[in-house]
Amino acid sequence: MQVTVWYFAGCPNWRTAGQRLRQAMDEVGRADVPIAFVPVETDAEAAALGFAGSPTFTVDGADLFDTAAAAGTLACRIYSTPAGLAGVPEVSDLVAALTRKMAS
Structure with a gap:
């Protein structure tokens, strides 16, 4: 598993x-799985990656929150959470997304 x-x-x-x-x-x-942190440094790199904004979470290359088309630009990403829009999902949202991913 690559996270x-x-x-x-x-x-x-x-x-x-x-x-x-x-x-x-x-x-x-x-807990045994390491998390890699990969910087996206230019608009050209963001466009080439289809970068959906910072932060983007992927497991084995798939976006855990693939809810919108990739922006392809250096921008902060917004997540829908139970408390409203936020720059980071809640832990419970991440647990749910990881559980779905691991079940597929």
Whole structure:
């Protein structure tokens, strides 16, 4: 299982994203899986990757929250959470997305 947080340094949410993802991984019983942090540094790189914004969570290359078309630009990503729109999903949202991914 390859778990990645894609981010760009101009978006402050990626650090919190990593902490929440680690907690979610622990909750689904995958504390053994390392999380890679991959910076996206230019608009050209973002376009080539189909970068959906920072932070983007992928497992084995698939976006855990593939709810919108990829933006392909350096931008902060917005997630729908039970508390409203936020720059990072809640741990419970990550647990649900990981559980769906692991079941498929």
